[in-house]
Amino acid sequence: MQTENPYSIAGKTALITGGSRGIGQAIAELFARQGAEVVICSRKQAGVDEVAAAIRAAGGKAHAFAAHVGKLDEIQSLLRQMEERGLAVDILVNNAGISPAAGLDLCDTTPELWDKVMDVNLRGPFFLTAAIAKQMMARGCGGSIVNISTTSALMAQPEIGTYCISKAALNTMTRVFARELGPSGIRVNAISCGVIKTAMGDHTMNDPQRYADMMKVNPLKRVGLPEEVAAAALFLASDAASYSSGQIFQVDGGVLS
Numbered sequence: 001m002q003t004e005n006p007y008s009i010a011g012k013t014a015l016i017t018g019g020s021r022g023i024g025q026a027i028a029e030l031f032a033r034q035g036a037e038v039v040i041c042s043r044k045q046a047g048v049d050e051v052a053a054a055i056r057a058a059g060g061k062a063h064a065f066a067a068h069v070g071k072l073d074e075i076q077s078l079l080r081q082m083e084e085r086g087l088a089v090d091i092l093v094n095n096a097g098i099s100p101a102a103g104l105d106l107c108d109t110t111p112e113l114w115d116k117v118m119d120v121n122l123r124g125p126f127f128l129t130a131a132i133a134k135q136m137m138a139r140g141c142g143g144s145i146v147n148i149s150t151t152s153a154l155m156a157q158p159e160i161g162t163y164c165i166s167k168a169a170l171n172t173m174t175r176v177f178a179r180e181l182g183p184s185g186i187r188v189n190a191i192s193c194g195v196i197k198t199a200m201g202d203h204t205m206n207d208p209q210r211y212a213d214m215m216k217v218n219p220l221k222r223v224g225l226p227e228e229v230a231a232a233a234l235f236l237a238s239d240a241a242s243y244s245s246g247q248i249f250q251v252d253g254g255v256l257s
């Protein structure tokens, strides 16, 4: 552990999925400001290009790739392109996620919706984690993996049931990987977000009844900002959290208190 500044990630390489906007963008920008070389991906090349260009313009190091994390061939292609550029990941943030506002009762979930949500929120993070962890183990350098989860994994939410289930499985995936990878010096944690002001968070914020219900159980009486999740991700990614693994860290305004 670095004692001078345990929060430093300078010189590390961080892969952040879903870095074109919202929480992923905030994490990429903070990590780059803290001296990490960041690699961001999302489905649309233009979105990640824009964020990476802004990071480089501010003096940071950033690479941008188009990759759909729910498609294993695109994950493989991402890993190949990173290898070609000599990018070896020290920090992986599985941030990309979807929460289709289906307004459906669970019993009406179609196999197509189920697959779509599970592919992006669980299958992609699982196989990306496995691939990156193998690389970390081969390099013998340890590493940190941070999964972006949600309070909805613990508090059942009607209408987005498939999302809740996928993130509850992501939490369990976090704990199992933490146990298996810990002996190799790889820490695995998750951040369990409450409602955060992003395109995804708008679903709750724009529905007055849903927003009022949420505020009743929120001690801080406000939604969170992407930068507040990024700060927690920096802690978990850095040596400051060197003795923390397998944890589901709440960034929710105290909702689960």
Ligand SMILES: NC(=O)c1ccc[n+]([C@@H]2O[C@H](COP(=O)([O-])OP(=O)(O)OC[C@H]3O[C@@H](n4cnc5c(N)ncnc54)[C@H](OP(=O)(O)O)[C@@H]3O)[C@@H](O)[C@H]2O)c1
Pocket (backbone or CB within 6 Å): 017, 018, 019, 020, 021, 022, 023, 024, 041, 042, 043, 044, 045, 047, 067, 068, 069, 070, 094, 095, 096, 097, 098, 099, 120, 148, 149, 150, 151, 192, 193, 194, 195, 196, 197, 198, 199, 200, 201, 202
């Ligand atoms: N905002 C909240 O209130 C909240 C609460 C709890 C948890 N979370 C979690 O936080 C994470 C980020 O959410 P956010 O609010 O920042 O969402 P967002 O604003 O909708 O951004 C999602 C990001 O993921 C990318 N993405 C979506 N599908 C993808 C795919 N299949 N492959 C690769 N990239 C993909 C998007 O870019 P493209 O469109 O270009 O692919 C975008 O960069 C998610 O895992 C979400 O579940 C959010």
